[in-house]
Amino acid sequence: xxxxxxxxxxxxxxxxxxxxxxxGKDPTKVDRSAGYMARYVAKNIVAAGLADKCVIQxxxxxxxxxxxxxxVDTQGTGRVAEEQISAKLxxxxxxxxxxxxxxxxxxxxxxxRTSAYGHFGRKPDADGGxxxxxxxxxxxxxxxxxx
Numbered sequence: 158x159x160x161x162x163x164x165x166x167x168x169x170x171x172x173x174x175x176x177x178x179x180x181g182k183d184p185t186k187v188d189r190s191a192g193y194m195a196r197y198v199a200k201n202i203v204a205a206g207l208a209d210k211c212v213i214q215x216x217x218x219x220x221x222x223x224x225x226x227x228x229v230d231t232q233g234t235g236r237v238a239e240e241q242i243s244a245k246l247x248x249x250x251x252x253x254x255x256x257x258x259x260x261x262x263x264x265x266x267x268x269x270r271t272s273a274y275g276h277f278g279r280k281p282d283a284d285g286g287x288x289x290x291x292x293x294x295x296x297x298x299x300x301x302x303x304x
Contacts, residue, residue: 184263187254191215191224193289194257196277198246200290202229205298207242209234215252222253237302245301249294261288 182189195213202211208231216226227247229239246252250260258264262285270286279287298304 184258185254187215187217187257190254190257190261190263191217191252193261193263194250194252197261197289197291198250198294201292201294201298202231202242204292205295205302206304207231207235207237207298207302211235217254222255224252227252236304241302245298249297249301263288 184190195215199211199213202208202213210232211234212230212232214226214228214230215224216228217224227243229243229246231239231242235242250256265285267282267284267286267288270282277290279290281287281290
C-alpha cells in the first residue's frame with residue numbers, strides 16, 4: 158500500500174506515468190480513478206480505429222470538478238485530429254471525478270483483485286471489476302467520426 162509498485166502496476170515502463178499510486182486509494186482520488194479513465198478512453202480510441210496508439214493525459218486541480226486539460230497524443234498514428242478526439246471525449250464522457258466513478262462503477266468493492274498482476278491488461282468482470290478495460294465507447298466514437 159506504499160505506492161512503490163506504480164510502474165509495475167501500470168505499463169511496466171512502456172508509457173508515461175504521472176507518479177500517483179493506485180493501491181491504497183479510494184476511487185474519489187484522481188490518482189486512481191483518472192488513471193483508469195485514461196486507460197479506458199485510450200483503449201476505446203484505438204479499438205474504434207481512430208489511431209494505432211494513444212496516450213491520454215488528464216490534469217486536475219483540487220476543488221475543480223472538470224479536468225484542467227484533456228490531452229490526446231496518438232503518437233503520429235491518428236486518423237482524426239487529436240483536438241477533435243479530445244473535444245468529442247469530453248462530450249461523450251463526464252470526466253469529473255464523480256462522473257468517472259459513476260461511468261466505470263468504481264464505488265463497488267472491486268479492488269482486491271488488482272493487488273496481483275497489475276491494474277491493466279485484464280478482462281472486464283461481470284461484477285464491474287476492471288471496467289476500465291471495456292471498449293463500449295467504440296460505436297459512439299465510430300459514429301462521431303464516420304470511421
